[in-house]
Amino acid sequence: MLDIKIVREKTQIVIEALKKRGSDASILDGLLRLEAKRRAQLAVVEELRQQRNVLSEEIGKLRKQGESPSALLENAKKISDEIALKEQSLRELETQTLQEILVLPNIPHESVPLGKDDTGNVEVRKRGRLPEFSFQPKAHWDIGEDLKILDFERAGKIAGARFCLYKGPGARLERSLINFMLDLHTGEAGYTEVFPPVLVNKDSMTGTGQLPKFEEDLFKIGNDERNLFLIPTAEVPVTNIFRGEILNEEELPVYYTAYTPCFRREAGSYGKDTKGLIRQHQFNKVELVKFVKPEDSYTELESLTLNAEEVLKRLGLPYRVVALCTGDLGFSSAKTYDIEVWFPSQERYREISSCSNFEDFQSRRADIRFKRKGKKGTEFVHTLNGSGLAIGRTLAAMLENFQQEDGSVIIPEVLRPYMKSEKIVKG
RNA sequence: GGAGAGGUGGCCGAGAGGUCGAAGGCAGCCGCCUGCUAAGCGGUUGUGGGGCUAACACCCCACCCAGGGUUCGAAUCCCUGCCUCUCCGCCA
Numbered sequence A: 001m002l003d004i005k006i007v008r009e010k011t012q013i014v015i016e017a018l019k020k021r022g023s024d025a026s027i028l029d030g031l032l033r034l035e036a037k038r039r040a041q042l043a044v045v046e047e048l049r050q051q052r053n054v055l056s057e058e059i060g061k062l063r064k065q066g067e068s069p070s071a072l073l074e075n076a077k078k079i080s081d082e083i084a085l086k087e088q089s090l091r092e093l094e095t096q097t098l099q100e101i102l103v104l105p106n107i108p109h110e111s112v113p114l115g116k117d118d119t120g121n122v123e124v125r126k127r128g129r130l131p132e133f134s135f136q137p138k139a140h141w142d143i144g145e146d147l148k149i150l151d152f153e154r155a156g157k158i159a160g161a162r163f164c165l166y167k168g169p170g171a172r173l174e175r176s177l178i179n180f181m182l183d184l185h186t187g188e189a190g191y192t193e194v195f196p197p198v199l200v201n202k203d204s205m206t207g208t209g210q211l212p213k214f215e216e217d218l219f220k221i222g223n224d225e226r227n228l229f230l231i232p233t234a235e236v237p238v239t240n241i242f243r244g245e246i247l248n249e250e251e252l253p254v255y256y257t258a259y260t261p262c263f264r265r266e267a268g269s270y271g272k273d274t275k276g277l278i279r280q281h282q283f284n285k286v287e288l289v290k291f292v293k294p295e296d297s298y299t300e301l302e303s304l305t306l307n308a309e310e311v312l313k314r315l316g317l318p319y320r321v322v323a324l325c326t327g328d329l330g331f332s333s334a335k336t337y338d339i340e341v342w343f344p345s346q347e348r349y350r351e352i353s354s355c356s357n358f359e360d361f362q363s364r365r366a367d368i369r370f371k372r373k374g375k376k377g378t379e380f381v382h383t384l385n386g387s388g389l390a391i392g393r394t395l396a397a398m399l400e401n402f403q404q405e406d407g408s409v410i411i412p413e414v415l416r417p418y419m420k421s422e423k424i425v426k427g
Numbered sequence B: 001g002g003a004g005a006g007g008u009g010g011c012c013g014a015g016a017g018g019u020c021g022a023a024g025g026c027a028g029c030c031g032c033c034u035g036c037u038a039a040g041c042g043g044u045u046g047u048g049g050g051g052c053u054a055a056c057a058c059c060c061c062a063c064c065c066a067g068g069g070u071u072c073g074a075a076u077c078c079c080u081g082c083c084u085c086u087c088c089g090c091c092a
Helices: A004-009 A011-021 A027-064 A070-102 A140-146 A152-158 A169-186 A202-208 A235-242 A294-315 A361-366 A391-401 A413-419
Strands: A122-127 A192-194 A246-248 A254-263 A282-292 A319-323 A335-343 A348-359 A369-371 A382-390
Touching (some): A004 A011, A004 A027, A004 A070, A027 A070, A122 A294, A169 A192, A169 A282, A169 A294, A169 A382, A169 A391, A202 A235, A202 A361, A235 A282, A235 A361, A235 A382, A282 A391, A294 A319, A294 A335, A294 A348, A294 A391, A294 A413, A335 A382, A348 A391, A361 A382, A382 A391
Parallel strands (some): A192 A254
Antiparallel strands (some): A122 A319, A254 A282, A319 A335, A348 A382
């Protein structure tokens, strides 16, 4: 959420930001009008409340002196009734203003390249050698089915489309990747491992920006009055760990890493990646989340991205890093790097991690603040997160990049202690 | 699922319809005193919003888990929800 004061006082900046994102800046008009009304009404209500307070105090004093306050009572009653009335309309204005401001996207950082869609994204670096094959490389779903480690058909029977049943070395590989990534991040990189709830309430979803705008992407538990949602990413529960809290300056930065399953409706992506592990309703992910001081957030974004890249480096998977342009930037993000891994069967890079700095956009929504030593008041922390990495996509990329002509798949060195084997073979 | 207890400032803890943003203690900050460590003494220290400012100061409003209600007036009374604790039952 943007600061209403900024929208009010630095409207031009917000208009520019919306334009850069390709959004219609005229949506601000209604908000500004509402906000003006809201403040006027607030002044009215506060003025009345003051009058009431003065009268009430007077009444109290008279009572104490044993005199009758009946003359004042009538007036006080009248003012009280009026307050109730005006408060009603103030509440309505507040609700409307909040609704409008919650759907405004974040302001892109000045370093974000201009562009209107993903064609405007800028490649920042490229690492690893693309594999060369003396045969026609297969798609990961064919490799997985031939090795009998991925069973999409039976998953379809159990749950439906966009689910997968992992078996034998496939299931073990999934687990190995989770453990490898968590071990890596909790090592030198210094992240603390957390394992959060994967069902969360509405406030949490609003805190990180999934609600109110993107409800159709979420699975909702409908037969329970708590109205919980399945998380689409660990970002939600982990960022909300500190919702409504004030941290001490010395506690920052906080680095968390979490493995969780993730659940997405994938509404509106019919026909996209219908085969394979790329787009599933349920998938595993190891997430990186940081809470930092504002002045550090952009160096923290660089290091967080490097932490995610390290996984691919150690696995030996070729990848590139892309800076998303203003038109492709996510709703809550001020700046995002996508990490994309090479898929030989598709002869292209596909997103495997998205590392973002949200600045104070999420922390303002979620009310996560910190206090500087010796300074008055509080400030919002900056939050960041990135996948480190999406497990299913990593597994898919490994199958494709490390496939052999005989249909087997070589396990990279770093995973062998987890897999207890060097190779996945048929049978 | 059943029966109780409770949620107050950074922490502990009073309060019980009026002058309570909230006693007291601890912690923190400022100063004094003391030639050791320590102790002692005085003062001070919440958050958000609005107004006015170049800014500070200042003024006002709100906040004692959350949301409603009663009342001229609620931390205090009533209702609902959430959370925590104890006991019983059930359960991976």
